[in-house]
Amino acid sequence: MRIESIIKEKQVRTIKANDTVEYLLKCLNSFNVGALVVSADSKVIDGIVSERDVVRSLSGKSKRIEDLHVRDIMTVGVFTCRPEASVAEIMSMMTEKRIRHVPVVDEKGDLLSIVSIGDVVKYHLIEISLENQTLKEYLSTAR
DSSP: OOOHHTTTTOOOOOOOOTTHHHHHHHHHEEEEEESEEEEESSSSSSSSEEHHHHHHSSOOSSSSSGGOOHHHHBBOHHHHHHHTSSSHHHHHHHHHHHEEEEEEEEHHHHHHHHEHHHHHHHHHHHHHHHHHHHHHHHHHOOO
């Protein structure tokens, strides 16, 4: 199964680097997501910011959360994938890189969508279930 199958149902949410962390928290909560892509124009990826980044920002910072901006806590080295990538490839990348969200980009590098580890696991389980059913049907007709 390809990532393009997953992103048909998904909408990507973005936030700007100059937005406050307080606004970020409101967005994460209202959109019910774990991460937002940081982008000034909703196409070019400037970074990604997640719940994990917020938690890490609370420890050891001299600034109060009200004084922090997304640019202060976002991750700039963003791992991305193309829609043609397989679910297995993205699962492997997420495990190896220890990341939970991967933006999906087109051939120019423009943002198309985002997939989470939950999305990838869900579709991987669907793949396994379909494969299992196919094998059962094959075995039942082979007798």
